[in-house]
Amino acid sequence: MVDQERREAFLQKYNNGAKIWSGGTFxxxxxLRPLLEELPISDVAEASRDYPRRYQGMPDNVYGELIHNLLSFEGYLKDRAFHIEECTIKPIIKDSSYLYQFSIRYTNKExxxxxxxxxxxxxxxxxxxFFTDPLKS
Structure with missing residues (x-):
């Protein structure tokens, strides 16, 4: 019953698919813990595309991996002198899957x-x- 309430609240809050947050850096x-807490259980927890890596675990472990990957990739981009245009968090609701998508939009040297x-x-x-790509892909 708790998850049904969580699903209804999530759908009501994020059904328009608008960005939850946008900024220059994560x-x-x-x-991000409050976001993880409000995420409903997915009947089929599948990503919106194929990712070569996935980590599964308790909220603290996934939170740590998520922050590590986001900030590591930002650092990688800055080391390569790429310009970060925007960092965003948005919900993805498809069939019985509820996800958050974290994105980093950047411009390379070319x-x-x-x-x-x-x-x-x-x-x-x-x-x-947590679905992710390797750092240098």
């Missing part, structure tokens, strides 16, 4: 705009799945 939004995404889904009351 250091401006490090307190002026080409690219986007790197990460996704998080809840697989049961105490476990989450």
């Amino acid at each position: 250091t401006g939004y490090l307190n 002026g080409e705009e690219k986007v790197r995404t990460y996704e998080v889904a809840r697989s049961d009351e105490r476990n989450f799945i």
